[in-house]
Amino acid sequence: MIERRKTRQIKVGNIFIGSDHNVSVQSMVNVDSRDTEGVISQIKDLECAGCDVIRLAVPDEDSAHIFRISKKSGIKTPLVADIHFDYKLAVASVKNGADKIRINPGNIGEPWKIKEVVESCKSFGIPIRIGVNSGSVEKKLIEKYGGPTPEALAESALNEAEILEKFGFSDIIISIKSSMVKSMIAAVEIIASKSDYPLHIGVTEAGDETDGILKNSVGIGSLLSRGIGDTIRVSLTADPVKEVRAGYKILDSLGLSNRGGIDVVSCPTCGRTRIDITKIVREYKAATANIQTHGKKITAAIMGCAVNGPGEAREADFGIAGGDGYGLFFVKGVPIEKITEDKIVDKLIEETIKLAGS
Ligand code: SF4
CATH class of the missing domain: 3.30.413.10 (Sulfite Reductase Hemoprotein, domain 1)
Incomplete structure (x- = not known):
């Protein structure tokens, strides 16, 4: 029996993410965001495969409507809005029914914009996932550590969390990803020792089905086997349904799934x-x-x-x-x-x- 690292529990739609709950499996829709029918169809495929949380890119305001449309189509799986830079897209996604927002506050700009996102999430009871990866570490941390080292990744994620905490927001899930397995593991270990936020783990840009599953099995498996990690994504350059199957296989191999x-x-x-x-x-x-x-x-x-x-x-x-x-x-x-x-x-x-x- 693996003893999980104790975390706070974060509600995402109809599930909880945290140490008192099963490790959840996530994936991301890879159909063009403008193709509403295609997006809904893929969400349903993922739901059918048992995906616990589904993330969607929101590149413009029109794309934010997908959350409302999905709910109307009977989709129950929590949906996450993946936002880059534009606070208005985060606010629009929340209003349209997104169950979680994935942003980096540091990329949103002026504090008032971050405040808008935070207030919006607070009023709808929506958590925020901070996503840091090797490519998004701030320049000053790259200079301080001589590159996107595990220490730089971890400090960057904690800085992002602090920005939200300053606005009285702690409904946070942290994700640190890297395409380098050892860096990802080391960075997540640092975060795990310094905070009690639930952690989303995975090796990003991991490659095709074969390479991606291998790298993620080593990275995710190494952390989960020591009780670190509350939600996972096996990133693959492949059909997202394969990410879900691989995710459950990893959980199953560690006795962390009761899905059968x-x-x-x-x-x-x-x-x-x-x-x-x-x-x-x-x-x-x-x-x-x-x-x-x-x-x-x-x-x-x-x-x-x-x-x-x-x-x-x-x-x-x-x-x-x-x-x-x-x-x-x-x-x-x-x-x-x-x-x-x-x-x-x-x-x-x-x-x-x-x-x-x-
Ligand atoms: S089960 Fe039999 S055939 Fe298979 S590897 Fe073992 S000895 Fe060989």
Whole structure:
């Protein structure tokens, strides 16, 4: 059991972010903000994938209407307005129903503009996420630390928080991101030791699906395994739904998710393998990707041979161990029947549906 770093609890729409609540998974819409239909459709896809919080870029005043339109479309997932520079966009987003604002107060300009945003958030009970990354650290901190070091990132985030605190606002979530995994980890560790604000963590600009998932698993996983981090985003140059799936996989691997789902235990294969395990795993995962398990965790084992397969996968709910042209189907490590290779995937799907539905 991982002991979470104690934080204050921040309400975002219909969920809370903080140490007393599950680590939430976030993603961001990447459809053109002017394409209302496309944005709503992607929000629904993300909602369907279980995304807890969805962020939207608000590049102009027209885009701010998306929050009102989304709520009218029946979307329940909290929506975050991502604002750069223009305080009016933040105020318009709040008025239109955004559940959280993501800004850097330091980029908003004169204090009265920041005050406008703060007052607006206060009156609607909306929190603010301060987002600092390597590219947004103030020049004076870059000079002080000789670059966007972890210390510079952390100090920048705390400075941003202080700007809001001066206006009596502490409904804050802090995010520090970097494309460099080690910097991100070190910067978040510093913030974690200096404040009790909930932390949004992730490796930004992490690359495509393969690289991005690897870097985020190391970065996010390292922090979460030590109880640091309250909400995550696996940034990928890919379909945002993949970010959500990857996020839940990370949480699941650390026992931090009670969402259930299907976990596949499969062996790396070796010279004993006589059936096409790679193909079976690929087909089984594709066929079961959208099966709802109603909060249950189902573990299926797909093992290359009967020598080690059933024993090594004893903890799985069921599985197969490859023979020559067949698979030995087993339940909790106990062999049940032989299945010909061409029927293995069907058998695994059938068993999954049975467990998911019961
Ligand atoms: S389960 Fe069998 S086939 Fe798979 S790696 Fe282990 S020994 Fe090899």
